[in-house]
């Protein structure tokens with residue numbers, strides 16, 4: 001069934017796949033972005049709105065009538081290595097806008113590094129992007145504290161590939177969760193919204209096996 005979806009981070013690598021796949025699946029999509037010129041996609045079901053996700057008011061004005069928000073925001077480039085509250089602040093403004101617009105469904109991309117385990121490889125990257133992970137923890141906390149139907153997806157390292165199958169595990173790291181495609185994450189987020197699955201769950205993701 002067609003849904004009205006608002007995407008945050010639609011100019012990013014995950015967001016671009018999310019936008020593309022949402023349109024391909026027949027949804028009405030609003031891309032709420034700070035740089036509309038970066039959206040090259042043209043489609044009758046796509047509306048591009050210029051705005052900053054840090055600000056509640058413009059988001060709350062656009063949001064009424066949407067069925068869900070899908071957020072693929074992330075720090076750009078070197079920002080991931082510096083202390084930041086970007087994602088926590090965007091989570092707060094998103095939640096405030098949802099309250100005002102009576103939108104109750106939110107899916108958010110977080111990171112598998114927040115799960116324990118993963119061995120030395122995970123430990124190395126946890127140290128490397130510790131500031132970004134701290135921000136993600138804070139963003140997740142903001143969302144978990146709401147009464148909304150949220151889903152938090154935690155994928156491992158993401159790569160560019162058209163492969164869109166994934167494995168998912170509720171509240172845990174799937175086996176061999178080393179990498180997967182941006183598009184597979186997008187596919188998972190849309191499946192959750194379309195099927196109403198994984199509400200109020202944190203879900204670990206991994207590359208699919210044999211089309212799983």
Ligand SMILES: NC(=O)c1ccc[n+]([C@@H]2O[C@H](COP(=O)([O-])OP(=O)(O)OC[C@H]3O[C@@H](n4cnc5c(N)ncnc54)[C@H](OP(=O)(O)O)[C@@H]3O)[C@@H](O)[C@H]2O)c1
Nearest residue numbers: 009010011012013014072073074076109110111156157158
């Ligand atoms: N990439 C990975 O390997 C990986 C692995 C696991 C988890 N994740 C998680 O997935 C999420 C998305 O990752 P990605 O690699 O797809 O991100 P990305 O390509 O870097 O895109 C980031 C998005 O966030 C927006 N953004 C950045 N700074 C902003 C700011 N100050 N104000 C407003 N918007 C801002 C960007 O908009 P502009 O175009 O306007 O800058 C862009 O749309 C991240 O939270 C990350 O933790 C990523």
